[in-house]
Amino acid sequence: GVDFLAHERIWFDKPRYDEAERRFYERKNG
Amino acid sequence: MAAGTLYTYAENWRAYKAQIAAQYSGVHLKVASTPPAFTFGQTNRLPNFLNSFPLGKVPAFQGDDGFCLFESNAIAHYLSTDALRGSTPQASAHILQWVNFADSEIIPPASAWVFPTLGIMQFNKQATEQAKEEVKRMLLVLNxxxxxRTFLVGERVTLADITVVCSLLWIYKQVLEPAFREPYPNVNRWFGTCINQPQFKAVLGEVKLCEKMAQFDA
Amino acid sequence: MAAGTLYTYAENWRAYKAQIAAQYSGVHLKVASTPPAFTFGQTNRLPNFLNSFPLGKVPAFQGDDGFCLFESNAIAHYLSTDALRGSTPQASAHILQWVNFADSEIIPPASAWVFPTLGIMQFNKQATEQAKEEVKRMLLVLNxxxxxRTFLVGERVTLADITVVCSLLWIYKQVLEPAFREPYPNVNRWFGTCINQPQFKAVLGEVKLCEKMAQFDA
Incomplete structure (x- = not known):
């Protein structure tokens, strides 16, 4: 099961993208 | 379901899902996206907001009856009609399938490709090239x-179409230039059909499709 | 809904969601996870599999009536009872909220933390530390x-509990050592309540909680 887990598509970077998006829109909204 | 208020920043594709659903159901939805009703980065950090919406994220929905809900798919589902949610167990399941497809197969590569072009994130050539390949793969499946089929599930617009359209908005507007999207005529036809529905138009306005692939915006 | 076959590799936490839901609904679910019924990496690349499940991902469900479904949340929903899905529109909405919370707030940091300890991903100290902070933040919200509350939505187990429990499995087994999980007693109580339900036990067996935080396995 562990070996197959390596094939899972996980968006590991999601928190980083969420954070970037948050900052962008906070700046945009003044 | 009761009328209520949707807290969000302006032009939030996640909020569009709920707003379009409300157009179909006729629910009276107040959108609080500008001061003084809502200032993103301030209002959503206040204690009373966090009491109702502990993640501090938007969109967030509060019914006039006090009912609180976060996560955009949940809000869109709540504001939908039974037809949008699926009128049979199999239709409902297929709708959920495409909603999850949007989150797992569209949003990650779309974000990776588009964010640098909007100046949201630094450009990374390898990440962008990989994202383009994943977008092609995803569009092929959709195509x-x-x-x-005219719509993703059944013969009418459902939450599947609303969710997948909203998830594709960024790439159709920013990077899917005509040559890139040409191999996916069914997706283009379906996308055009959806965004020209009155309920979509009422929320999205006129959607200008990408004419030239946007590049990294430093 | 009809009985059917769930294609998956063994010990797939995503498949567990559907399997536990089937325990509650009594749907006869054949699990095809080993040869000759299913070989991950081979069977799911064959043309006839891809005809039914174009992404080639598992878990994938095929009803005995031919109905095909992918995306684990959709499958779990399809195999559920009305009680698991939520008996009121507000309950259904809250269940969807927590299901989406699991996908967006639990899985990314939990996987980023656990995968290196399983030796299936390179270790990156900064990424691991950041993942730990995200997990703490998420556990605080849950706590x-x-x-x-005894359960996430309403007074009984719902798909919310099933999904969130399955999403937390790896961190509870690998890295949430007693000292780390001590500040979240409500989550620990709820997790223990759920995994000791007969329907969870039938699928998960005895869940051994982490005694010492696993480290990077080179």
């Missing part, structure tokens, strides 16, 4: 599915 | 929510 094949839509070969003999 | 506050469960302060006065």
């Amino acid at each position: 094949q599915h839509l070969n003999t | 506050q929510h469960l302060n006065t």
Whole structure:
């Protein structure tokens, strides 16, 4: 099961993208 | 379901899902996206907001009856009609399938490709090239599915169409230039059909499709 | 809904969601996870599999009536009872909220933390530390929510509990050592309640909680 887990598509970077998006829109909204 | 208020920043594709659903259901939805009703980065950090919406994220929905809900798919589902949610167990399941497809197969590569072009994130050539390949793969799957279908599930617009359209907005507007999207005529046809529905138009306005692929915006 | 076959590799936490839901609904679910019924990496690349499940991902469900479904949340929903899905529109909405919370707030940091300890991903100290902070933040939200609740939504197990439990499995088994999980007693109580339900036990067996935080396995 562990070996197959390596094939899972996980968006590991999601928190980083969420954070970037948050900052962008906070700046945009003044 | 009761009327209520949707807290969000302006032009939030996640909020569009709920707003379009409300157009179909006729629910009276106040959108609080500008001061003084809502200032993103301030209002959503206040204690009373966090009491109702502990993640501090938007969109967030509060019914006039006090009912609180976060996560955009949940809000869109709540504001929908039974027809949008699926009128049979199999239709409902297929709708959920495409909603999850949007989150897992569209949003990650779309974000990776588009964010640098909007100046949201630094450009990374490898990440962008990988994202483009994943977008192509995803569009191929959609194109094949839509070969003999007008909508994703059944014969009418459902939450599946609303969710997948909203998830594709960024790439159709920013990077899917005509040559890049040409191999996916069924997706283009379906996308055009959806965004020209009155309920979509009422929320999205006129959607200007990408004419030239946007590049990194430093 | 009809009985059917769930294609998956063994010990797939995503498949567990559907399997536990089937325990509650009594749907006869054949699990095809080993040869000759299913070989991951081979069977799911064959043309006839891809015809039914174009992404080639598992878990994938095929009903005995031919109905095909992918995306684990959709499958779990399809195999559920009305009680698991939520008996009121507000309950259904809250269940969807927590299901989406699991996908967006639990899985990314939990996987980023656990995968290197399983030796299936390179270790990156900064990424691991950041993942730990995200997990703490997420557990705090859950802990506050469960302060006065036995289950996530309503008074009985729902798809919300099934999904969130399955999403937390790896971190509870690998890295949430007693000291780390001590600040979240409500989550620990709720997790223990769920995994000891007969329907969870039938699928998960005895869940051994982490005694010492696993480290990077080179």
